[in-house]
Amino acid sequence: MRDFATTEARLDITIAKYPAFPRQPAIVTRLVKHLFKEINDDANAAMRRYGLNHPEYNILMMLYGTPDNSLHPSELADVAGEKSANVTRLTGQLCDKGYIVRSGSEDDRRKVTLTLTPEGVEAIEGFLPDIVTLLHRQTRNLTSDEQGQLEVLLKKMLGGFGE
Amino acid sequence: MRDFATTEARLDITIAKYPAFPRQPAIVTRLVKHLFKEINDDANAAMRRYGLNHPEYNILMMLYGTPDNSLHPSELADVAGEKSANVTRLTGQLCDKGYIVRSGSEDDRRKVTLTLTPEGVEAIEGFLPDIVTLLHRQTRNLTSDEQGQLEVLLKKMLGGFGE
DNA sequence: AGTATATAGTTCATTTGTGTATATTCAATA
DNA sequence: TATTGAATATACACAAATGAACTATATACT
Numbered sequence: 329m330r331d332f333a334t335t336e337a338r339l340d341i342t343i344a345k346y347p348a349f350p351r352q353p354a355i356v357t358r359l360v361k362h363l364f365k366e367i368n369d370d371a372n373a374a375m376r377r378y379g380l381n382h383p384e385y386n387i388l389m390m391l392y393g394t395p396d397n398s399l400h401p402s403e404l405a406d407v408a409g410e411k412s413a414n415v416t417r418l419t420g421q422l423c424d425k426g427y428i429v430r431s432g433s434e435d436d437r438r439k440v441t442l443t444l445t446p447e448g449v450e451a452i453e454g455f456l457p458d459i460v461t462l463l464h465r466q467t468r469n470l471t472s473d474e475q476g477q478l479e480v481l482l483k484k485m486l487g488g489f490g491e
Numbered sequence: 492m493r494d495f496a497t498t499e500a501r502l503d504i505t506i507a508k509y510p511a512f513p514r515q516p517a518i519v520t521r522l523v524k525h526l527f528k529e530i531n532d533d534a535n536a537a538m539r540r541y542g543l544n545h546p547e548y549n550i551l552m553m554l555y556g557t558p559d560n561s562l563h564p565s566e567l568a569d570v571a572g573e574k575s576a577n578v579t580r581l582t583g584q585l586c587d588k589g590y591i592v593r594s595g596s597e598d599d600r601r602k603v604t605l606t607l608t609p610e611g612v613e614a615i616e617g618f619l620p621d622i623v624t625l626l627h628r629q630t631r632n633l634t635s636d637e638q639g640q641l642e643v644l645l646k647k648m649l650g651g652f653g654e
Numbered sequence: 655a656g657t658a659t660a661t662a663g664t665t666c667a668t669t670t671g672t673g674t675a676t677a678t679t680c681a682a683t684a
Numbered sequence: 685t686a687t688t689g690a691a692t693a694t695a696c697a698c699a700a701a702t703g704a705a706c707t708a709t710a711t712a713c714t
Binding site for chain 2: 661662663664665666672
């Protein structure tokens with residue numbers, strides 16, 4: 329995204345042609361799209377040297393964020409924002425790489441438990457320094473306060489979906 | 492995304508395991524990801540009955556946002572946040588549907604000009620009422636003021652990428 | 655002019671993601 | 685207990701997106 333000023337211009341033209349088009353909501357959603365694409369491309373590039381892509385990284389981190397390094401596929405789909413069919417594929421890849429293992433659960437035999445292996449944890453802790461740098465870079469234009477404000481607003485907006 | 496409180500919990504655990512992990516940047520980027528996925532799924536679902544998906548919708552709107560309903564592929568890639576190879580494919584589909592036309596430019600013979608057809612404009616103005624509703628729904632939890640604040644913060648954050 | 659370098663766009667092989675159907679198990683209730 | 689309906693995960697066919705290589709044109713420099 330070079331120049332967001334032209335976005336304003338495009339919106340002006342759009343509204344001139346179609347006055348009911350809501351300016352503010354359109355700007356916000358377009359900004360979110362652009363930001364996501366940047367974050368995504370950035371993370372993909374960073375993870376490349378580790379033989380992982382952004383969704384795989386995401387999956388690993390969601391598991392790492394649990395006390396016992398494990399989640400069920402449906403939970404994973406939910407927290408990682410991936411479709412369940414995609415989780416099956418992604419976790420399959422990560423199994424092949426030896427970073428996670430699949431096991432059935434006794435309490436509910438429909439469920440599968442996905443758990444990080446020691447190699448998985450090692451891999452995570454290997455790339456985390458790069459990720460830390462990345463995250464700081466991605467938010468470098470915002471003060472801590474502003475990040476806090478952004479958090480509040482994004483959560484609020486997110487709350488409007490899904491019911 | 493069910494419950495963002497669990498995101499906080501995951502982050503706490505992650506930080507306990509790896510103290511250098513930056514809380515605030517991680518929250519913000521995760522929120523952006525989730526929000527994008529929601530916006531994307533939502534828009535895909537809404538455009539379905541028009542035989543279009545979100546990226547195609549986006550391309551059409553970017554063209555509609557210009558005085559003469561036209562852009563070059565590279566401009567389109569930039570403003571729509573798509574890779575150029577993908578723009579080729581997407582615009583090809585839209586050509587097939589009769590919504591845009593491709594033409595060469597005389598001033599720079601490397602360039603191609605993509606222009607909405609009257610049918611394209613008609614299609615846009617056909618689905619825009621739904622989009623207007625959609626945009627309002629997606630931002631319903633935010634006041635106009637808050638949308639303004641969000642705009643400022645997102646722009647600021649976006650400014651930190653790419654140099 | 656001639657050569658090198660950059661830009662615009664496309665093509666193609668591969669990777670990544672989606673929707674739908676299916677098998678299995680669980681939960682509710684008649 | 686038998687039956688119905690929901691939930692979990694997967695398989696598979698198809699759709700979408702990416703990276704890298706390639707063609708053609710333009711620009712800069714000597």
